[in-house]
Amino acid sequence: MLTAAIDLGGTRIKLGLVEDGAVAARDLLPSDSAAGLAARLPAVAKALDRLRAGRALDAVGFATPGIVDRRARRITAINAKWADAPGLDLAQWAHARWGAPLTLANDALAALAGEWRHGAAAGCDGAVMLTLGTGIGAAAVVDGRLLHGSHGQAAIAGHLTVQVDGRPCSCGNRGCAEAEASTSALPALARADARFAASALAAEAVLDYAAVFRLAGADPLARDLRARALAVWSALAVSLVHAYDPAVLVVGGGIAAAGDGLLAPLRRHLDAHAWTPWGRVAVRPAALGDDAALLGIAALAQEP
Ligand SMILES: [Zn+2]
Numbered sequence: 001m002l003t004a005a006i007d008l009g010g011t012r013i014k015l016g017l018v019e020d021g022a023v024a025a026r027d028l029l030p031s032d033s034a035a036g037l038a039a040r041l042p043a044v045a046k047a048l049d050r051l052r053a054g055r056a057l058d059a060v061g062f063a064t065p066g067i068v069d070r071r072a073r074r075i076t077a078i079n080a081k082w083a084d085a086p087g088l089d090l091a092q093w094a095h096a097r098w099g100a101p102l103t104l105a106n107d108a109l110a111a112l113a114g115e116w117r118h119g120a121a122a123g124c125d126g127a128v129m130l131t132l133g134t135g136i137g138a139a140a141v142v143d144g145r146l147l148h149g150s151h152g153q154a155a156i157a158g159h160l161t162v163q164v165d166g167r168p169c170s171c172g173n174r175g176c177a178e179a180e181a182s183t184s185a186l187p188a189l190a191r192a193d194a195r196f197a198a199s200a201l202a203a204e205a206v207l208d209y210a211a212v213f214r215l216a217g218a219d220p221l222a223r224d225l226r227a228r229a230l231a232v233w234s235a236l237a238v239s240l241v242h243a244y245d246p247a248v249l250v251v252g253g254g255i256a257a258a259g260d261g262l263l264a265p266l267r268r269h270l271d272a273h274a275w276t277p278w279g280r281v282a283v284r285p286a287a288l289g290d291d292a293a294l295l296g297i298a299a300l301a302q303e304p
Contacts (some may be wrong), residue, residue, distance in 0.1 A: 001058045002058050005298040006061065007063045031081070033275050055097055057098045064105075065078055075104070079170050092215065106139070128249050129250040137156075138236070161173060195220060201222055248283075266283055
Protein backbone atom coordinates (compact mmCIF):
# COMPACT_ATOMS: atom_id res chain seq x y z
CA MET A 1 0.00 0.00 0.00
CA LEU A 2 1.51 3.31 -1.10
CA THR A 3 0.57 6.34 0.98
CA ALA A 4 1.52 9.96 0.51
CA ALA A 5 2.13 11.64 3.85
CA ILE A 6 2.16 15.40 4.36
CA ASP A 7 3.25 17.05 7.63
CA LEU A 8 2.37 20.73 7.56
CA GLY A 9 4.63 22.81 9.78
CA GLY A 10 5.07 26.50 10.46
CA THR A 11 8.47 26.65 8.78
CA ARG A 12 8.66 23.45 6.71
CA ILE A 13 6.29 21.09 4.93
CA LYS A 14 7.57 17.52 5.18
CA LEU A 15 6.51 15.08 2.50
CA GLY A 16 6.96 11.35 2.39
CA LEU A 17 5.95 8.26 0.46
CA VAL A 18 5.24 5.60 3.04
CA GLU A 19 5.28 1.91 2.27
CA ASP A 20 5.39 -1.01 4.73
CA GLY A 21 5.77 1.29 7.74
CA ALA A 22 8.81 3.10 6.39
CA VAL A 23 9.40 6.37 4.56
CA ALA A 24 10.53 5.19 1.12
CA ALA A 25 11.09 8.66 -0.35
CA ARG A 26 10.90 12.14 1.07
CA ASP A 27 11.02 15.83 0.28
CA LEU A 28 10.98 19.09 2.20
CA LEU A 29 9.37 22.37 1.14
CA PRO A 30 9.58 25.78 2.80
CA SER A 31 6.22 26.64 4.34
CA ASP A 32 5.82 30.22 3.08
CA SER A 33 2.70 30.14 5.23
CA ALA A 34 1.96 33.87 4.96
CA ALA A 35 0.59 33.34 1.44
CA GLY A 36 -1.76 30.66 2.72
CA LEU A 37 -2.14 26.93 2.25
CA ALA A 38 -4.09 27.07 -1.02
CA ALA A 39 -1.11 28.79 -2.63
CA ARG A 40 1.22 25.97 -1.49
CA LEU A 41 -0.91 23.01 -2.57
CA PRO A 42 0.30 23.00 -6.20
CA ALA A 43 3.94 22.77 -5.03
CA VAL A 44 3.01 20.00 -2.57
CA ALA A 45 1.23 18.05 -5.32
CA LYS A 46 4.11 18.51 -7.73
CA ALA A 47 6.66 17.29 -5.19
CA LEU A 48 4.52 14.23 -4.36
CA ASP A 49 4.13 13.45 -8.06
CA ARG A 50 7.90 13.58 -8.40
CA LEU A 51 8.28 11.19 -5.45
CA ARG A 52 5.70 8.66 -6.61
CA ALA A 53 7.22 8.54 -10.12
CA GLY A 54 4.07 7.31 -11.84
CA ARG A 55 2.94 4.85 -9.17
CA ALA A 56 -0.69 5.12 -8.02
CA LEU A 57 -1.36 6.38 -4.51
CA ASP A 58 -3.68 4.28 -2.34
CA ALA A 59 -4.17 6.95 0.32
CA VAL A 60 -3.14 10.44 1.31
CA GLY A 61 -2.49 11.44 4.92
CA PHE A 62 -2.34 15.09 5.96
CA ALA A 63 -1.06 16.13 9.39
CA THR A 64 -1.64 19.75 10.41
CA PRO A 65 -1.37 21.97 13.46
CA GLY A 66 -4.66 23.14 14.95
CA ILE A 67 -8.00 21.51 15.59
CA VAL A 68 -9.20 18.96 13.05
CA ASP A 69 -12.69 17.61 12.41
CA ARG A 70 -11.57 14.22 11.16
CA ARG A 71 -15.05 13.05 10.13
CA ALA A 72 -15.73 16.13 7.99
CA ARG A 73 -12.04 16.12 7.00
CA ARG A 74 -11.80 19.84 7.65
CA ILE A 75 -9.40 21.99 9.66
CA THR A 76 -11.67 23.65 12.23
CA ALA A 77 -9.18 26.18 13.59
CA ILE A 78 -5.51 26.94 13.28
CA ASN A 79 -3.22 29.58 14.76
CA ALA A 80 -2.08 32.69 12.92
CA LYS A 81 -0.17 30.78 10.23
CA TRP A 82 -2.11 29.08 7.40
CA ALA A 83 -5.07 31.44 7.93
CA ASP A 84 -6.98 30.12 4.88
CA ALA A 85 -6.72 26.43 5.85
CA PRO A 86 -10.15 26.08 7.54
CA GLY A 87 -11.91 26.97 4.27
CA LEU A 88 -10.12 24.38 2.16
CA ASP A 89 -11.55 21.06 0.97
CA LEU A 90 -8.37 18.98 1.13
CA ALA A 91 -10.26 15.73 0.55
CA GLN A 92 -11.53 17.08 -2.74
CA TRP A 93 -8.01 18.25 -3.63
CA ALA A 94 -6.53 14.78 -3.03
CA HIS A 95 -9.37 13.04 -4.85
CA ALA A 96 -9.14 15.30 -7.89
CA ARG A 97 -5.36 14.93 -8.10
CA TRP A 98 -4.84 11.23 -7.36
CA GLY A 99 -8.28 9.64 -6.91
CA ALA A 100 -7.14 8.72 -3.40
CA PRO A 101 -8.98 9.11 -0.07
CA LEU A 102 -7.56 11.68 2.37
CA THR A 103 -7.13 11.29 6.11
CA LEU A 104 -6.65 14.48 8.11
CA ALA A 105 -5.29 14.62 11.66
CA ASN A 106 -3.66 16.99 14.13
CA ASP A 107 0.14 16.82 13.93
CA ALA A 108 0.70 15.97 17.61
CA LEU A 109 -1.80 13.14 17.29
CA ALA A 110 -0.11 11.95 14.09
CA ALA A 111 3.30 12.00 15.80
CA LEU A 112 1.98 9.87 18.65
CA ALA A 113 0.36 7.49 16.16
CA GLY A 114 3.81 7.08 14.59
CA GLU A 115 5.62 6.52 17.88
CA TRP A 116 2.84 4.15 19.00
CA ARG A 117 2.96 2.02 15.86
CA HIS A 118 6.66 2.10 15.09
CA GLY A 119 8.63 3.95 17.80
CA ALA A 120 9.08 4.68 21.49
CA ALA A 121 5.56 3.64 22.51
CA ALA A 122 5.30 0.53 20.33
CA GLY A 123 3.29 -2.22 22.00
CA CYS A 124 1.87 0.07 24.71
CA ASP A 125 -1.80 0.05 25.65
CA GLY A 126 -1.50 3.56 27.09
CA ALA A 127 0.89 6.33 26.09
CA VAL A 128 1.14 10.10 26.09
CA MET A 129 3.36 12.09 23.77
CA LEU A 130 4.50 15.58 24.63
CA THR A 131 5.90 17.51 21.67
CA LEU A 132 7.90 20.52 22.85
CA GLY A 133 8.76 23.03 20.15
CA THR A 134 7.34 26.18 18.58
CA GLY A 135 4.10 25.17 20.22
CA ILE A 136 3.37 22.36 22.66
CA GLY A 137 1.48 19.34 21.42
CA ALA A 138 0.14 16.55 23.55
CA ALA A 139 -1.76 13.47 22.49
CA ALA A 140 -2.81 10.29 24.23
CA VAL A 141 -3.49 6.63 23.63
CA VAL A 142 -5.87 5.30 26.29
CA ASP A 143 -6.97 1.67 26.48
CA GLY A 144 -5.37 0.98 23.12
CA ARG A 145 -7.12 3.81 21.28
CA LEU A 146 -5.92 7.20 20.10
CA LEU A 147 -7.99 9.91 21.77
CA HIS A 148 -9.59 12.32 19.31
CA GLY A 149 -12.38 13.90 21.39
CA SER A 150 -15.85 15.02 20.34
CA HIS A 151 -14.43 17.91 18.32
CA GLY A 152 -10.82 16.86 17.76
CA GLN A 153 -9.63 18.83 20.78
CA ALA A 154 -8.10 15.95 22.71
CA ALA A 155 -4.79 16.64 20.97
CA ILE A 156 -4.36 20.22 22.19
CA ALA A 157 -3.36 19.50 25.76
CA GLY A 158 -0.42 21.88 25.33
CA HIS A 159 -3.14 24.36 26.21
CA LEU A 160 -3.72 22.87 29.65
CA THR A 161 -3.45 25.60 32.29
CA VAL A 162 -0.24 25.41 34.29
CA GLN A 163 -0.38 28.95 35.73
CA VAL A 164 -3.64 30.44 36.96
CA ASP A 165 -3.67 34.15 35.96
CA GLY A 166 -0.66 33.40 33.74
CA ARG A 167 0.27 34.89 30.39
CA PRO A 168 -2.42 35.35 27.73
CA CYS A 169 -2.32 32.56 25.13
CA SER A 170 -3.18 32.69 21.43
CA CYS A 171 -6.03 30.26 22.19
CA GLY A 172 -7.88 32.72 24.44
CA ASN A 173 -6.92 31.07 27.73
CA ARG A 174 -4.35 32.28 30.23
CA GLY A 175 -1.39 30.40 31.61
CA CYS A 176 -1.38 27.56 29.05
CA ALA A 177 1.83 25.54 29.02
CA GLU A 178 2.35 26.79 25.45
CA ALA A 179 2.13 30.42 26.61
CA GLU A 180 4.42 29.86 29.61
CA ALA A 181 7.26 27.86 28.02
CA SER A 182 7.41 27.19 24.28
CA THR A 183 9.73 28.41 21.54
CA SER A 184 7.07 30.83 20.32
CA ALA A 185 6.67 32.29 23.83
CA LEU A 186 10.38 32.43 24.71
CA PRO A 187 11.47 35.73 23.08
CA ALA A 188 8.75 37.69 24.91
CA LEU A 189 9.52 35.87 28.16
CA ALA A 190 13.22 36.70 27.89
CA ARG A 191 12.80 40.33 26.82
CA ALA A 192 10.34 40.99 29.65
CA ASP A 193 13.14 40.31 32.13
CA ALA A 194 15.17 43.34 33.29
CA ARG A 195 18.37 41.29 32.94
CA PHE A 196 17.86 40.63 29.22
CA ALA A 197 20.07 43.42 27.85
CA ALA A 198 23.02 42.21 29.93
CA SER A 199 22.33 38.54 29.24
CA ALA A 200 24.28 36.41 26.78
CA LEU A 201 20.87 35.54 25.31
CA ALA A 202 20.61 39.06 23.86
CA ALA A 203 23.52 38.27 21.54
CA GLU A 204 22.00 35.04 20.19
CA ALA A 205 20.90 35.14 16.56
CA VAL A 206 18.13 32.63 17.35
CA LEU A 207 16.51 32.87 20.74
CA ASP A 208 15.37 29.33 21.44
CA TYR A 209 15.58 26.76 24.24
CA ALA A 210 18.71 25.26 22.69
CA ALA A 211 20.40 28.60 23.49
CA VAL A 212 18.80 28.72 26.94
CA PHE A 213 20.06 25.23 27.83
CA ARG A 214 23.51 25.94 26.36
CA LEU A 215 23.97 29.20 28.30
CA ALA A 216 22.26 28.18 31.55
CA GLY A 217 25.52 27.18 33.22
CA ALA A 218 26.91 30.72 33.29
CA ASP A 219 24.08 33.12 32.50
CA PRO A 220 21.61 33.91 35.33
CA LEU A 221 18.67 34.74 33.02
CA ALA A 222 19.19 31.58 30.93
CA ARG A 223 19.43 29.55 34.14
CA ASP A 224 16.13 30.96 35.43
CA LEU A 225 14.37 30.54 32.06
CA ARG A 226 15.51 26.91 31.96
CA ALA A 227 14.30 26.31 35.52
CA ARG A 228 10.98 27.98 34.74
CA ALA A 229 10.49 25.96 31.55
CA LEU A 230 11.34 22.68 33.28
CA ALA A 231 8.79 23.53 35.99
CA VAL A 232 6.13 24.25 33.36
CA TRP A 233 6.78 21.08 31.34
CA SER A 234 6.97 19.00 34.52
CA ALA A 235 3.64 20.36 35.77
CA LEU A 236 2.10 19.61 32.38
CA ALA A 237 3.55 16.08 32.44
CA VAL A 238 2.04 15.40 35.87
CA SER A 239 -1.38 16.63 34.68
CA LEU A 240 -1.15 14.45 31.57
CA VAL A 241 -0.23 11.42 33.69
CA HIS A 242 -3.12 12.11 36.05
CA ALA A 243 -5.54 12.58 33.14
CA TYR A 244 -4.55 9.70 30.90
CA ASP A 245 -2.80 7.10 33.07
CA PRO A 246 -0.11 6.18 30.52
CA ALA A 247 2.55 3.52 30.88
CA VAL A 248 4.92 5.60 28.76
CA LEU A 249 5.45 9.33 28.33
CA VAL A 250 7.20 10.02 25.02
CA VAL A 251 8.94 13.39 24.72
CA GLY A 252 9.63 14.77 21.26
CA GLY A 253 9.89 18.06 19.35
CA GLY A 254 12.81 20.40 18.76
CA ILE A 255 13.34 21.15 22.46
CA ALA A 256 13.69 17.42 23.22
CA ALA A 257 17.14 17.66 21.60
CA ALA A 258 18.24 18.90 25.05
CA GLY A 259 18.27 15.18 25.90
CA ASP A 260 18.95 14.28 29.51
CA GLY A 261 19.01 17.95 30.48
CA LEU A 262 15.28 17.76 29.85
CA LEU A 263 14.36 14.12 30.48
CA ALA A 264 16.16 13.63 33.81
CA PRO A 265 14.42 16.58 35.56
CA LEU A 266 11.09 15.47 34.05
CA ARG A 267 11.60 11.96 35.44
CA ARG A 268 12.58 13.30 38.87
CA HIS A 269 9.52 15.54 39.00
CA LEU A 270 7.16 12.74 37.96
CA ASP A 271 8.70 10.37 40.51
CA ALA A 272 8.24 12.98 43.24
CA HIS A 273 4.84 14.44 42.32
CA ALA A 274 2.76 12.15 40.09
CA TRP A 275 0.34 9.98 42.03
CA THR A 276 1.20 6.61 40.53
CA PRO A 277 1.07 4.15 43.45
CA TRP A 278 1.38 1.24 40.98
CA GLY A 279 4.92 2.27 39.97
CA ARG A 280 6.60 4.69 37.60
CA VAL A 281 5.69 6.09 34.22
CA ALA A 282 8.48 5.37 31.75
CA VAL A 283 9.79 8.63 30.23
CA ARG A 284 11.34 8.03 26.82
CA PRO A 285 12.71 10.26 24.07
CA ALA A 286 10.84 10.06 20.78
CA ALA A 287 12.44 7.46 18.53
CA LEU A 288 11.35 8.54 15.06
CA GLY A 289 12.41 12.20 14.96
CA ASP A 290 10.98 14.09 12.01
CA ASP A 291 9.42 10.92 10.60
CA ALA A 292 6.98 10.40 13.49
CA ALA A 293 4.11 12.44 12.06
CA LEU A 294 4.71 11.14 8.50
CA LEU A 295 4.60 7.50 9.62
CA GLY A 296 1.71 8.20 11.99
CA ILE A 297 -0.52 9.97 9.48
CA ALA A 298 0.26 7.23 6.96
CA ALA A 299 -0.74 4.57 9.50
CA LEU A 300 -4.01 6.41 10.17
CA ALA A 301 -4.63 6.79 6.43
CA GLN A 302 -4.12 3.07 5.87
CA GLU A 303 -6.72 2.08 8.45
CA PRO A 304 -10.03 0.88 7.03
ZN1 LIG B 1 -3.57 28.25 25.07
